[in-house]
Amino acid sequence: MKRIIVIPDSYKGSLSSAEVCSVIQRAILDELPQCEVICIPVADGGEGTTDAFLTALGGEKIPCKCSGPLGKPVQTYYGGFDRFAVLEMASCAGLTLLEEKAPLDASTFGVGEQILHALQRGYRKLIIGIGGSATTDGGCGMASALGVKFFDDHGNSFSPTGRSLKNIKSIDISTINPLVKEAEFITMCDISNPLYGKNGAAYIFGPQKGADPDTVRFLDEGLCHLAKIIERDLGTDISHIPGGGAAGGLGAGLYAFLQSKIQMGIDTVLEYTDFRSKAQNADLVITGEGRLDHQTLSGKVACGVGKASSALGIPAIAIVGSVEPGFHNFSDLGLTAVFDTVTAPMSLEEALPYTEENIAATVRSILHLYRAYHPHH
Amino acid sequence: MKRIIVIPDSYKGSLSSAEVCSVIQRAILDELPQCEVICIPVADGGEGTTDAFLTALGGEKIPCKCSGPLGKPVQTYYGGFDRFAVLEMASCAGLTLLEEKAPLDASTFGVGEQILHALQRGYRKLIIGIGGSATTDGGCGMASALGVKFFDDHGNSFSPTGRSLKNIKSIDISTINPLVKEAEFITMCDISNPLYGKNGAAYIFGPQKGADPDTVRFLDEGLCHLAKIIERDLGTDISHIPGGGAAGGLGAGLYAFLQSKIQMGIDTVLEYTDFRSKAQNADLVITGEGRLDHQTLSGKVACGVGKASSALGIPAIAIVGSVEPGFHNFSDLGLTAVFDTVTAPMSLEEALPYTEENIAATVRSILHLYRAYHPHH
Secondary structure, eight states: OOEEEEOOOOBTTTBOHHHHHHHHHHHHHHHOTTOEEEEOOOOOSSTTHHHHHHHHHOOEEEEEEEEOTTSOEEEEEEEEOSSOEEEETHHHHBGGGOSSOOTTTOOOHHHHHHHHHHHHTTOOEEEEEOOSBOOOSTTHHHHHHTTOEEEOTTSOBOOOOGGGGGGOOEEEOTTSOTHHHHOEEEEEOSOOOOSSSTTSIIIIITGGGTOOHHHHHHHHHHHHHHHHHHHHHHOOOOSSOTTTTGGGGHHHHHHHHHOOEEEOHHHHHHHHTTHHHHHHTOSEEEEEEEEEOSTTGGGOHHHHHHHHHHHHTOOEEEEEEEEOTTOOOGGGGTOSEEEEOOOSSBOHHHHGGGHHHHHHHHHHHHHHHHHHHOTTO | OOEEEEOOOOBTTTBOHHHHHHHHHHHHHHHOTTOEEEEOOOOOSSTTHHHHHHHHHOOEEEEEEEEOTTSOEEEEEEEEOSSOEEEETHHHHBGGGOSSOOTTTOOOHHHHHHHHHHHHTTOOEEEEEOOSBOOOSTTHHHHHHTTOEEEOTTSOBOOOOGGGGGGOOEEEOTTSOTHHHHOEEEEEOSOOOOSSSTTSIIIIITGGGTOOHHHHHHHHHHHHHHHHHHHHHHOOOOSSOTTTTGGGGHHHHHHHHHOOEEEOHHHHHHHHTTHHHHHHTOSEEEEEEEEEOSTTGGGOHHHHHHHHHHHHTOOEEEEEEEEOTTOOOGGGGTOSEEEEOOOSSBOHHHHGGGHHHHHHHHHHHHHHHHHHHOTTO
16 A cells, blocks of 8 residues: 555544544554555544644644633634635634633634634635534624624614623624625534524533523523524524534524535535545545444544545545444445444443554554555555 | 355354354355355364364264263264264263253263264274263263273272262273274363362362252362372373363363373364365455453464464454454464454443344455455455
């Protein structure tokens, strides 16, 4: 083998996709020291998205100062590449930036500032990873930073947060920074929850952001109210779009205010990391993920990679933390083979510490076998 | 691939080696319908040993009537092959033949009758699988059937069982059937317990044959007494030979009375099933076993097959129920690769029902991958 593409998802709860990449890369080089290994850690829009693209593509780490979730300035960065920039909402509005959770007051204002920074630097295609948010403001903070005006009862403009969503009387989008209209936005997000309702941003993700049941209900009403005003003033129905509820409604906000499209992490990565041209001359593609099962096939990295590889005629294998018992129709996914990394009956807790070495052992087994049939490779 | 040798152990507690063979064979033919699959289920000396050889070699099922553990006649068979016969002690002295356990009275007399049958039919090399016994007679029943005389205090000859071992005053082996001296015997057995003592036949295996603690002690004393008489009258020290305690001391009895050598199942199978000549033209050897770990490597089928295959330069893979976490030095075992069949964190009980389909899925994955690189095979 002369070239292998390594393009895994994270093993949730265990290893980041970049860590999985480096485990697999080392195992490959143990067996095939001459092999060119191309690592493309897959990002899902959450924390690590920018770094994943930087690992895959090189590119430039562009420093940027912007507002944190409660207005305190944070020093952050985004990724600058030839044809686009990659931003990560968690870097300026993420839950991990707060010492104390603030479900009513956290704002995505910094996300808007970061977008503006990238636009002003000349980027006209922005990939925005959303996930890990502290906010439930429907993206209103982000929109404010970009010049959208939100008015209250008294005709005063303000930047709404979860606490003040219900105070919005009208929205004027005509004041948005004109650079926005020149640009194309892609929201990267792996969840499909709607903006509001029982499966919406407040009910599903509010509690982990610190919202008690009353606050959840209050935030949900605010998001529902926002959707009505947006439909009336902008003519856009955001009440049902899948992923609208991601990042406290930032998914819906990006859709309504920036006409962003919402796309799965793996689809975005395959499209923007030159996977197809890199894989063209590859002998093998190795993907991986925490678990492969029936239910959630559509968003699975292994599935996306399998189909893309099979379209190119390149063998693709998935090395997964676990496979749902009875699930074996991997060739429907475009995968040539699936191997798991649990080696004996044990609990998840017992298995986790062995994940890295079992991934490596599986890779070595496969390549060892390959070499047995190709002694001169 | 034109030819694959399938030579697995049983998955203890789950599948017999013949069942593992047929699962793997079917999976191979799913992927490679033209492939010649040669199945050699590995026997360990216990129940199924004769059938395993018959599956591997063809051969003749030779019917034979002999005494059961308590003297009741049983209709049984042994395997007749070109150069040797394969007998199975469990067929005439096995625990499963008894409705009620009889640790003091069960006898290996039928084993001796079966041996005589094979000798009289002209076989001069006998492989005797021992395991699954109901007996703790030190092989005295077997020896009696072949003409060995055991004398009590009063000079009367008798056929000792566990109950009467201590009554043996002297042994006369000169009366043994002369055919015995013309023949060679191989005892197949995968355990290494000595005849008596804390790790001996009575203490370790007596309880499962129905012996309570007093009976265990009594049987152990009997076996110890037998060893002393044998040493005095036959000049053979059987007190420490590994495997002497197998099948209630039949291991030691075969050694003392028939000069049988004691050999691991896998070594016997590799030697007597023409593994080496069959594997010579094979493209792949697939072995398997319930569990692969550090402790018990020496007797492991995967290990024996790995070394034999690697000596021939044929790639060998092991598909195992489980691998001890952290155990990855499979290339020391001569194996090209090791794959396990547990696909997710779960208990042994949860995993067992999926064993067959997971073995099959693993085989298909491997061959699918092979085919991706050898489209014309």
